[in-house]
Amino acid sequence: xxxxxxAACVGLGMxxxxxAPGRNAMEIMAEAVGKALDDAGIPLSEVDxxxxxxxxxxxxxxSLAEHLGIQPKFSDGSNIGGSSFMAHALMAxxxxxxxxxxxxxxxxGSNQRTAGGFKSxxxxxxxxxxxxxxxxLTAYALATxxxxxxxxxxxxxxxxxxxxARAWAxxxxxxxxxxxxxxxxxxxxxxxxxxxxxxxxxCCLVTDGGAAIVMTRADRARDSAKPPVYLLGAAFEHHHRxxxxxxxxxxxxxxxxxxxxxxxxxxxxxxxxxxxxxDAFTINTLLFLEDLGFCGKGExxxxxxxxxxxxxxxxxxxxxxxGLSCIHPGMYGLFVTIEALRQIRAALGxxxxxxxxxxxxxxxxxSVAHGNGGVLSSQATCVWGASETL
Amino acid sequence: MSGYFDGxxxxxxxxxxxxxxxxxxQRSSSSGAYVFYPRTLAPGTGAQDLEWVEASGMGTVYATxxxxxxxxxxxxxxxxxxxxxxxxxxxxxxxxxAADAVTIGMRVKARIAEVGGAPNVVFDVVExxx
Numbered sequence: 001x002x003x004x005x006x007a008a009c010v011g012l013g014m015x016x017x018x019x020a021p022g023r024n025a026m027e028i029m030a031e032a033v034g035k036a037l038d039d040a041g042i043p044l045s046e047v048d049x050x051x052x053x054x055x056x057x058x059x060x061x062x063s064l065a066e067h068l069g070i071q072p073k074f075s076d077g078s079n080i081g082g083s084s085f086m087a088h089a090l091m092a093x094x095x096x097x098x099x100x101x102x103x104x105x106x107x108x109g110s111n112q113r114t115a116g117g118f119k120s121x122x123x124x125x126x127x128x129x130x131x132x133x134x135x136x137l138t139a140y141a142l143a144t145x146x147x148x149x150x151x152x153x154x155x156x157x158x159x160x161x162x163x164x165a166r167a168w169a170x171x172x173x174x175x176x177x178x179x180x181x182x183x184x185x186x187x188x189x190x191x192x193x194x195x196x197x198x199x200x201x202x203c204c205l206v207t208d209g210g211a212a213i214v215m216t217r218a219d220r221a222r223d224s225a226k227p228p229v230y231l232l233g234a235a236f237e238h239h240h241r242x243x244x245x246x247x248x249x250x251x252x253x254x255x256x257x258x259x260x261x262x263x264x265x266x267x268x269x270x271x272x273x274x275x276x277x278x279d280a281f282t283i284n285t286l287l288f289l290e291d292l293g294f295c296g297k298g299e300x301x302x303x304x305x306x307x308x309x310x311x312x313x314x315x316x317x318x319x320x321x322x323g324l325s326c327i328h329p330g331m332y333g334l335f336v337t338i339e340a341l342r343q344i345r346a347a348l349g350x351x352x353x354x355x356x357x358x359x360x361x362x363x364x365x366x367s368v369a370h371g372n373g374g375v376l377s378s379q380a381t382c383v384w385g386a387s388e389t390l
Numbered sequence: 391m392s393g394y395f396d397g398x399x400x401x402x403x404x405x406x407x408x409x410x411x412x413x414x415x416q417r418s419s420s421s422g423a424y425v426f427y428p429r430t431l432a433p434g435t436g437a438q439d440l441e442w443v444e445a446s447g448m449g450t451v452y453a454t455x456x457x458x459x460x461x462x463x464x465x466x467x468x469x470x471x472x473x474x475x476x477x478x479x480x481x482x483x484x485x486x487x488a489a490d491a492v493t494i495g496m497r498v499k500a501r502i503a504e505v506g507g508a509p510n511v512v513f514d515v516v517e518x519x520x
Contacts, residue, residue, distance in 0.1 A: 142453040
């Protein structure tokens with residue numbers, strides 16, 4: 001028994017993109033919920049399933065339900081970092097399929113940028129904190145050092161990930177770096193070193209932002225105002241919390257979550273028209289391209305060369321500009337999901353707003369949305385598809 | 391069988407050993423596998439047979455980063471992951487060379503030093519890595 005295609009996204013919304021001065025995290029999240037419900041054409045009163053996680057609320061689903069004035073029959077505030085929302089999509093599909101709720105909303109909000117900068121949700125790690133790690137940065141720097149050592153990858157090769165992300169952002173007026181101009185490899189290499197071998201431009205943005213999606217069972221989704229996008233496969237897995245406890249710093253649990261999500265979907269990586277991969281740091285994109293099966297282990301750095309994941313490249317990766325150049329309010333996973341969904345909706349004729357040439361990928365019917373949480377800790381993969389892929 | 395809470399837990403015992411100047415790790419007597427950080431049950435198997443053993447102190451740098459920090463805030467500092475010869479990996483700091491001169495594969499030896507206001511394990515370079 002599978003939940004493949006049993007539920008679909010019928011609405012989505014974003015709020016406070018980039019900077020939202022004067023608004024708190026809950027207000028940004030609630031605005032995104034309102035936009036997603038408007039997009040779906042479903043009134044708030046019908047929402048009976050609620051899923052939320054933020055860095056600002058220890059019990060986000062309860063806080064959001066109260067703010068919205070609703071009394072959900074099913075809710076889940078599980079927090080596995082930035083991958084929470086892929087897991088929420090799986091939970092929502094299960095709850096919808098089981099009849100435990102009828103309209104599920106997944107939401108997130110953050111005002112970290114205007115509230116003073118990076119907002120951590122993490123307690124100090126008991127056997128690491130004494131050494132002064134600046135997590136998550138330190139952990140990703142360590143992983144990058146190991147990746148370069150094992151596979152002979154260079155900083156110059158890895159910089160291509162940031163260059164490609166910027167090129168996508170230039171096509172996306174919603175991206176925080178849309179007006180920043182193109183990025184060159186030399187600029188990435190020349191940026192201030194933060195934690196070797198990661199420089200400033202290897203690291204994600206620190207922005208505000210909120211996001212929400214609405215899911216219903218497939219039978220109801222068929223009549224929705226916007227093209228429904230079906231959850232074809234989903235899986236998550238995690239094996240550590242502290243980077244020192246990660247079995248191998250060059251293979252993530254995405255190798256497991258991706259394989260199971262693709263198996264449920266009945267489509268493999270080669271069938272994906274876009275790949276939205278949580279890029280908190282440049283190393284993420286390489287590891288996830290490998291672990292999800294777009295290329296072999298250790299081949300990621302070579303795979304991305306020559307604009308291969310930039311607009312016009314062979315694989316459309318992080319088409320909004322990613323966490324590196326579009327938006328990163330701390331837990332970016334729901335934006336990853338929304339970009340996967342919007343690419344499919346746009347290709348089906350939905351008005352999704354302006355993008356530069358190629359910014360909306362022609363013929364997109366299948367997208368993978370991969371979320372990462374903690375310090376390469378939690379990996380969650382969703383495969384979304386248009387109705388014809390069912 | 392003794393209960394889990396007959397005395398200090400594994401973390402408290404580990405820190406008490408450090409305060410005595412001893413770097414102790416755990417070993418599951420049934421599997422022979424060494425364990426760090428200190429656990430209540432053997433990770434993965436759940437075996438209730440963890441015993442304390444003295445670490446050899448020898449290890450190899452598995453990953454490393456130089457955390458950049460302005461001089462007035464204390465300057466750059468190293469953070470490394472070291473694989474102990476017994477198998478387990480831990481986060482630590484490699485000393486005796488510049489923070490950005492630590493390389494993967496370096497052979498290192500443990501020493502107990504005051505880190506973060508308490509005794510903790512740091513490592514000194516004994517030979518350059520491959």
